[in-house]
Amino acid sequence: MSNLKGNVILFVTLTVSSVLIYFIQYTIFQDASSTFFYFLQDIAFLPFQALIVSLVINRFLNVTEKKRKIKKNNVAISTFFVETGVEIMMILSKFDKNHRKECEMLKLTELLGNKGKTARKIVEGFEYRFHVEPENLGELVAIMEKNKGFLLTLLENPNLHEHEAFTDMLWAVFHIADELKTRGDLNKISDEDASHLAVDLLRAYKAMVIEWIGYINYLNDDYPFLYKIAIRKNPFYTEPE
Numbered sequence: 001m002s003n004l005k006g007n008v009i010l011f012v013t014l015t016v017s018s019v020l021i022y023f024i025q026y027t028i029f030q031d032a033s034s035t036f037f038y039f040l041q042d043i044a045f046l047p048f049q050a051l052i053v054s055l056v057i058n059r060f061l062n063v064t065e066k067k068r069k070i071k072k073n074n075v076a077i078s079t080f081f082v083e084t085g086v087e088i089m090m091i092l093s094k095f096d097k098n099h100r101k102e103c104e105m106l107k108l109t110e111l112l113g114n115k116g117k118t119a120r121k122i123v124e125g126f127e128y129r130f131h132v133e134p135e136n137l138g139e140l141v142a143i144m145e146k147n148k149g150f151l152l153t154l155l156e157n158p159n160l161h162e163h164e165a166f167t168d169m170l171w172a173v174f175h176i177a178d179e180l181k182t183r184g185d186l187n188k189i190s191d192e193d194a195s196h197l198a199v200d201l202l203r204a205y206k207a208m209v210i211e212w213i214g215y216i217n218y219l220n221d222d223y224p225f226l227y228k229i230a231i232r233k234n235p236f237y238t239e240p241e
Contacts, residue, residue, distance in 0.1 A: 072159040074218055077166060080154060081215050081230075084147045085208060088173065089235045091140050092205040095198065097129040103236045112220055116213040123209050130198040130205075137186045137197075144177040151177070169207035176204050 093099045105126070110119040151174050154160065160167055179200055183189050189197075212235070219227035 069159060069162065073163050073166070074215075074222075076154060076157055076160055077163075077211065077215055078219075078226075080170075081212060083150060084143065085212065086230075086233050086235055088143060088147075089205065089208050089212065091143060092201055092208070093235060094136065094139075095130050095132060095201055096205070097131055098127060102126055102128075106236045108231070108234075111213055111216055116217045119213045120210055123206060123213070128202055128206075130202040132194040132198045132201065134187045134189055134194065137180065140176075141180050141186065144180055148174070148177050165207075166211055169204070169211050172200075172204035172207050176200055 093102075096102070102122075105122050106119055110122060113119070151170060155167070155170050155174065160170075176197075179197060180186065183193060183197075216227065216230060219230055
């Protein structure tokens with residue numbers, strides 16, 4: 001209601017101002033034909049002026065809105081990795097018998113080079129060897145139970161719906177929580193179930209690593225001080241044997 005009232009006041013003010021200006025012009029120059037001529041000339045250019053203004057304003061608003069959404073998305077992504085993402089990645093990596101080789105390949109230069117494109121190619125083409133042993137699932141079950149509510153909250157975040165890759169990653173992680181819960185006694189799962197879980201863990205892990213690479217590049221570009229903190233918890237650092 002207040003916006004409508006403000007628009008009415010603005011319309012009346014501008015209209016009255018135009019009338020007064022034309023009245024002053026006529027009073028000074030006493031030339032009604034010229035006044036009417038310039039009035040029509042101004043009106044003739046109004047559609048073109050409106051088009052230009054609309055394009056410029058719409059472009060500006062779209063760019064501003066896009067930047068706002070990206071910022072909100074990055075805040076949510078950062079929250080995920082700080083709160084639980086990196087920890088989940090580290091736990092999942094323990095199921096990969098080939099993890100040390102991946103650590104050797106994903107050096108800092110690969111993480112940041114070409115905005116992480118090289119690192120993403122390594123992740124996509126890497127030969128993983130995920131293997132699930134029932135006695136090693138306890139830590140994973142604990143962290144999934146602890147963060148299931150947090151993951152649901154992120155999935156319900158409307159700002160992330162346009163970031164399909166990150167949303168798909170969250171679903172893959174959430175799916176692990178559901179799989180672990182529906183399997184019952186994990187100490188008694190069959191080899192078939194263990195193989196199925198290994199596939200699920202690998203899918204979630206790869207998606208998380210790819211999103212983490214983007215997150216690290218975002219921090220490096222916009223928040224160098226946070227980048228330094230995040231890189232200290234690099235999930236691809238291993239103690240030498």
